[in-house]
Amino acid sequence: MIPPRNELHQERLEPARDPWFHDDRFLRLFYENFHVAHPILVPSATYHDRQYPEFLQLVVNFVGSHYVPSSTSQQYRDKVNAELACNPDRSPCMVQAWLIYSIAIYARGEPQEAQDAFSRAVEIALELGMNKVEFAASLNPETSIEAESMRRTWWELYITDVFMAAPFKGSAFQCSTMAPEVALPCEESAYTGTCDIPTPRKMLDFKRRVFASEETVFPSFSYRIEATTILCRALVLNRLRDYHRDHLQAVENALVSWVNHLPSKKLDIVDSYGNIDEMMFQAHMTISYATMILHLPRSDLQSILSQADDQFWPVASRHLASTLNRPIHSIKATEASRRISDAISLCPNVPKHTPFAIPALALCGMIQLATSIKHTEECFDHHYNRVTLILGCLKSTKRIWGLADAAFNSLRTSAGEALSDSMERWCTEPLRKLFPTDSTPSSTERTNQPTRPTSAISDAQDILFPPIVPGFVDPTCYNDAFFTSIPDFDIS
Template structure:
């Protein structure tokens, strides 16, 4: 088996400091890596008045790298991180890291960080990174519109700088392989995050797909973490050609994540629009085929040491999410789907079925089961991307719809999955406010569905011989669904009850 990247290059913190603090030669735009004053040049009195001084910066930076970085690994590895990053990027790192702290709050940094990121004079790749990371964080805090706007700013700046060009990283990375890799990862992270946010907001077009993506694909995370980056990273075309290659080639987990979002973007293009049956089937074929092209050594998401491959985890998450978005609007599940918007699970309009509605329902329900299977992994949930919250929500909505359609014999299967999702949302709400919001909604809906008078759980009912969760042979209308009434309740449809830092409102109110 061939592996891309046989030659590595090491890097030291001194060399990265020199690259950031030294203007680039004329080979590229000098404003990308402009001189930055380290925070140590500030007077003690001035530092004491800055919000970042409130935090134990070393502690929250460690929390950022331990919990958030594995899911969105675009910044330099921890041992290369230092005061040489511009202050606004360090503010973002501290702001995000504070969400994993039990003793420190990032709320004092929220306004200042957002203000710093509005500086239009900072047209740098570091500003792109800062805005991208901040967009993810504010979305997870329950500010989806602010997160989307910040992401769009990051994408527009990246395109104007030419970060989508193959030459950008080499021209602006100071001949430092890890810094070049960081810039390459940033462009692809913009693509991935825009795809996921587009799914959440049901946007059919992605800005990052309107320009040519010539950037080389990211290397394996373990290689990047060690500070040894490959000089022969593959292109997107080389990755796509593997389907028909004579020899199986090993690619990084990031590559499969990127491909998953490519398929997701195709789903979004027809998510709420009538499409020819052949087009729907072609996209469904891509979704089904994706798993078969994950190499054997990457089939197990958990290593021998018990660590989860977070980027491959996200790739599977995106594929199952995209499957739901493709099939649920074309199934009878939509008849019992909430008609009002719920965070991360906006209501879709019914689409003409291109297959039997039962087939569409079966595929959507199976995908929701796979998402709940990801949730069953025994690993620290805070290390998953905050976007996993939205994946859990869409999985629970499908399970609740299927539960309403299904017979009583299989109620326990749905209940177990929804119980698992609720548990994960409860744990994730300790870090991200949006999980606390959807937790209240899902619990209230589940309590109504699972305590339905027409279906009582017994030992006998949990021992069915056959249970497919597909809702086959059922027909139900919205008037038969006991939980839709919750979505007319403004107290559970609004984020107003979830001010930053308030994770658990009074559920009894």
């Protein structure tokens, strides 16, 4: 007699007797946090029906355990690593397991181990032909959830390849240099909804959108892929020993073009209901990150901070091949960092974003810090508030990911050294700064001033919100509209 399906499933999971393996909290937290940023597995509603193999479920629970403060994730890490290393499986599920595991290990602050795990995922993926256009449809109907999951897995490999290589100044790209054959993922609402997956669109169609007579909107995942491609170009350029200035201008043109060709529906990362488009958040973040990486090494901010050799600080082999002078590069790098801080202020729950946002946040804070040193103290508050915003986000994230702990400590140490004197001067004379004594009217002047009519204070708004003292309003540094075409995020 054949046992019921549930009993077969239980029997298959029996070797993993650890209670944490069966903890539904880990699965739920994985989907509520990590999966939102890296949505390659089937949607949560179909997870149990999919019956993923045990090793992949182990990885899912391992990642979810990081979001439980009391869990001992290091013990789980060793179990998962041992299971993956000795398992001979060469299926797409193993690719997904190694991929998810590598991102988690990267976020834990173990870059070399993460690179090794990622390489295993790429090796199996290329062996299976997951980079080929026909792979997803060869196992399942093209419009099925499983086929969509396969497409997303390849593109997540493509994106992870670039971000994983960013801190390794000499590492080679494994996926991002291949021809983009695989069809593009669909919109998140279609993937998680009850409707059928639409027929996937090709990368060539996405590239041709710039010549369309009418505005064409593609899924958010597509813009994230293109943004990552531009980031890869910036990283490659910084590693070249010699290049023509037109090569630098080409990357700059790509950054500006990406923004100019965004449809109006993709300009914002938060809709009117407060829902965050995580794929567009990552896309915007990636473009700003690429802009910082491109311009910072060529700016006059490079030598300001004493810890400029930090792992999050980019380097370039040559700085002179540019049509711009160093101050303009500084302005563009600072503007890009401002864009990241503005975006994170809209959705500051960093643990729900990709761990790849951590290096971008660290670099954002370092640039704001360097700019605060370079600029006059009139705009000290402006940069100080952005630095403290980033510090706060990293502080909350370091409880989950070790990489954020390293970024937090690096930025905190640099900020403490660089801003100490400015903070002391700012705090010792706050009243004189906000209420200058030489501008206070004398009793005679007050007597001669006209009395405000009673009707003028009848408005409740005047009573509840008195005139704001200008000293409480942070000054801006400059009008940056000339240097960027990216509209401000609507935070009003």
